[in-house]
Every structure is written in C-alpha cells, then in structure tokens.
Amino acid sequence: MTTHVHYDDRLGTWNVTGHPEMLSALNDPATFSSNIPRLFGEHPDDRISDGNLVQTDPPDHRKLRSLANTAFTPKVVAALQPRIVELTTELLDAVDGDLELVSQLAHPLPVIVIAELLGVPVSDRELFRQWADLLLLNDGEFTAKDEDGAQARRFQEMAAALQPMADYLLSHLNERRTRPREDLLTRLVQAELDGERLTDGQLVNFTTVLLLAGHITTTMLLTNTVLCLDENPEHAAKIRADRSLLPGAIEESLRLRSPFNVLARVTAVETALGGQVIPADRMVLLWANQANRDPRVFARPDEFDPLRDPNPHLSFGRGIHFCLGAPLARLEGRIALNLLLDRFPVLRTDPADPPVLTATTNSTGVSRLPLRTAY
Known part of the structure; x- marks a missing residue:
C-alpha cells in the first residue's frame, strides 16, 4: 500500500506526496501554518518574514493579500495584454537566427512587465535575475533537526546575500514617499x-515577493511548456494548427513540471493526515x-496530455x-507561446547544445x- 504521508527521521520532516492530502x-x-520561522524560535530581525505574504498566516495574511x-x-491583468504583446514582439524582433529562450524571451519578458508595474528601472533586470538565482539555487535540504546549525547559517547567508536587494528596494520606496x-x-x-502604514521591513519583504515571484514563475512556465512540446511533437503539431489547445498545454506543463516542487508548512496543532498523526510544531513538506x-487523481500521470x-x-x-501572479503568468505564457509559434516554423532542442537544467531539487526549470527555429 502506497503511503502518501511519511516521516523522515533523518531530517525530522513530514512529507506529503499525495494530491488529496496536499490539497487538504x-x-x-x-x-x-505558513509561518515557518516560528519553528526556529525568534529571528534576529524581520528581514525574513515580516510582510512576506508567503510566510504569513491570517489575519495578517488577509490584510496583506487584500493589498x-x-x-x-x-481588470489590471487584462489591461496589460497590449503591452505584453508589444514587448514579446520587440524581444523576438531582436532574435537573429536560432533562439536561446531564457535570455532572449522567457526571463526578460516577465521581468520587464513586473518592473514596469512596480515602477523600478527595467534596465536593472540583470540584478533581478542575480537575486532570483540566489533564491532558486538555495537547494539545501529542509530540516527540523539542525543540530550543527548548517540550515540556520544557510538562511543567514542567504539573507546577507539578498541585503543589496533589500537596500535597492528600500531606496526606491523611500523615493516614493x-x-x-x-x-x-x-x-x-x-x-x-489597520490605520497604520507598512514598516520598512514589511514593504521590502512584500515588494520582494512581488518582484521575484512575479517573474520566476513565468520564466519557468514558458521554458517548461516549450520543453513539453519538444518532447511531444505530435501534440506540438496539433497545437500549432489549433491554438485553442494551447491553454491546456500550459496547464499540463505546469502539472508535469511544477515550477516550485515543494511548499513548507508547520503544524499549529496535532493533526491527522493521510492516516498518520502529525504532532504540533512539526515541519511538513508538501511535494x-x-x-x-x-494516479488516484490523474490517469496516465506521466503522460503529457x-x-x-x-x-x-x-x-x-x-x-x-494561491499564487498571486498566476493569472498574469498564464496571460504572459499564452501570448508569448502564440507569438513564438507564429514566428518560428520550428521550436526544437538541439542534441548538440542541450538545455541546462536548473541545479536544484526544489524547482523545475x-x-x-537553446532552440532550433528553422528546418
């Protein structure tokens, strides 16, 4: 019998791999709870979680989310469509010959969109990519047994490495005042x-989530969908002929190649899940x-359909x-992929120059x- 909730004694974490259990x-x-820092005691400052939507529980989360x-x-997302079409066209016009999808479209497009929405200089997009890479490549295992302090040091090192981003965002926020x-x-x-302005720490953390999550997901959505089409040329041909199939292809690529593989939670009370009893104050990883x-939810689960x-x-x-930027990511994905298919008769990987996978188990991208774009 398959176990969909199990305990990892080495790391002290509970792992949830089943769909109904994760949904629950x-x-x-x-x-x-999403407040992961609570598991590790008081944090020396609020750089990590204060104002961070991802690590905030109700009622504070509800207030931040409404903002x-x-x-x-x-309405705001739909109004961005003409600009996304314009940007995608400009980026593809600059392509001469074959296409390197990440640097020439999948990264700059969503970065420009979110940067313009926030009001930070688009010319700084290489900085945004460097900061995103710091987060994505932080691939250490989650553990609740950090006896040697390695995880704590990793968190502190990451916070220190991202301090230039915090300083950058705070300077722009102060200017707006x-x-x-x-x-x-x-x-x-x-x-x-509640009648009070957000603190500097809340503003920086809040803006960080919008800036980085606002483009990382779209970058991976675009590249992962192209990879799925490359691996399934019969479906790619049908989608070229009938673009109404494209949204379904995007959703299926999201299913097969989840941009973020794992979400972390902490149990606030003892609870039962998947036939297991999880004590309070335990780290739970949702895969x-x-x-x-x-397979209980998806027929032929390894098949691209x-x-x-x-x-x-x-x-x-x-x-x-639920991902705040999901509607924007889906819109950018549909527009960019439609224009890619319009522009290039071929979008295939080159065995002589294969894709470079993101070196992390916590994300898929x-x-x-590199893509061949002609016969």
Whole structure:
C-alpha cells in the first residue's frame, strides 16, 4: 500500500506526496501554518518574514493579500495584454537566427512587465535575475533537526546575500514617499493596514515577493511548456494548427513540471493526515511535483496530455496562498507561446547544445534553453 504521508527521521520532516492530502493541508491554514520561522524560535530581525505574504498566516495574511490583490485584479491583468504583446514582439524582433529562450524571451519578458508595474528601472533586470538565482539555487535540504546549525547559517547567508536587494528596494520606496508616481511602489508606501502604514521591513519583504515571484514563475512556465512540446511533437503539431489547445498545454506543463516542487508548512496543532498523526510544531513538506502525478487523481500521470480535463494540478498552490501572479503568468505564457509559434516554423532542442537544467531539487526549470527555429 502506497503511503502518501511519511516521516523522515533523518531530517525530522513530514512529507506529503499525495494530491488529496496536499490539497487538504493547503486548504487548512489554521492547522498547517505558513509561518515557518516560528519553528526556529525568534529571528534576529524581520528581514525574513515580516510582510512576506508567503510566510504569513491570517489575519495578517488577509490584510496583506487584500493589498496585493489591488495590483493583480482581472481588470489590471487584462489591461496589460497590449503591452505584453508589444514587448514579446520587440524581444523576438531582436532574435537573429536560432533562439536561446531564457535570455532572449522567457526571463526578460516577465521581468520587464513586473518592473514596469512596480515602477523600478527595467534596465536593472540583470540584478533581478542575480537575486532570483540566489533564491532558486538555495537547494539545501529542509530540516527540523539542525543540530550543527548548517540550515540556520544557510538562511543567514542567504539573507546577507539578498541585503543589496533589500537596500535597492528600500531606496526606491523611500523615493516614493517624497516623489510619488503612478506606480505600485507609490501605492504600497501610501497604503494603510489597520490605520497604520507598512514598516520598512514589511514593504521590502512584500515588494520582494512581488518582484521575484512575479517573474520566476513565468520564466519557468514558458521554458517548461516549450520543453513539453519538444518532447511531444505530435501534440506540438496539433497545437500549432489549433491554438485553442494551447491553454491546456500550459496547464499540463505546469502539472508535469511544477515550477516550485515543494511548499513548507508547520503544524499549529496535532493533526491527522493521510492516516498518520502529525504532532504540533512539526515541519511538513508538501511535494507538488509528486502530488501532480498522483494516479488516484490523474490517469496516465506521466503522460503529457493537453486535453486533460479536469486538470486540478497544485503547481500554483490552493487556498489562501494561491499564487498571486498566476493569472498574469498564464496571460504572459499564452501570448508569448502564440507569438513564438507564429514566428518560428520550428521550436526544437538541439542534441548538440542541450538545455541546462536548473541545479536544484526544489524547482523545475532550465537556466539555458537553446532552440532550433528553422528546418
């Protein structure tokens, strides 16, 4: 009998690999807390979690989320479509010959979109990529038994490495206090929660999530979908002929190649899940990449099927922490992939110059994806 919830004695973590079990945890934030730092005691400062949507529980999460939602309403996202088309066209016009998808489209497109939305200089996008890489390549194992302090040191080192990003964002936020503009940074510094303005720490952490999560997911969505089409040329041909199949292909690529493989939670109370009893104050790792292939939910789970319906993958999470930028990522993905298919008669990997996979088990993506674009 397959066990979908199991304890890892070496790391002191509970691991959830089943779809119904992961869905249950995501929909129960009162039991499965997102406030991971609580497991490790008081943090020396608030650089890690204060104002960080990803690590905040209700009621604070509800307040922060309502603030963030104003930047990603359906109306705001839909209004970005002409600009996304324009940017994608400009980036593809600059391609001469074959295409390296990450550097020439999949990274710059979402970075420019989120940078313009926030109001930070698009010319600094290489900085954003460096900071994103720091987060993505932080591939140490999660552990609740950090006897030698290695994990704590890793967290501190990452915080120190990202301090230039915090300083950068704070400088722009401070500028908006004296010179407001029509951008999201200005709305954030002027916003009030319970009658109070956000602190510097909250503003920086909040903006960090928007800036980095706002482009990392889209970059991986684009590259992962192209890889799925490359591996399944018969489906790629059908999608070229009938673009109404493209949204389904994007969702299926999200299922098979979840951009972020694991989400961490901490039990607030003792609870039962998947036939196991998990004590309070235990780290629980929710493995989306495995839940998305749960044969109890997905027939032929390892097969790429753009017609799969329903497709209740968990790559964007679920519940109160459902990915804020998911509608924008999907829109950017549909526009960019349609224009790629319009522009290039071939989009195939080259065996002589294969993709470079992201060197991490916590995410699924590539850092380089050279493509042949002609017969």
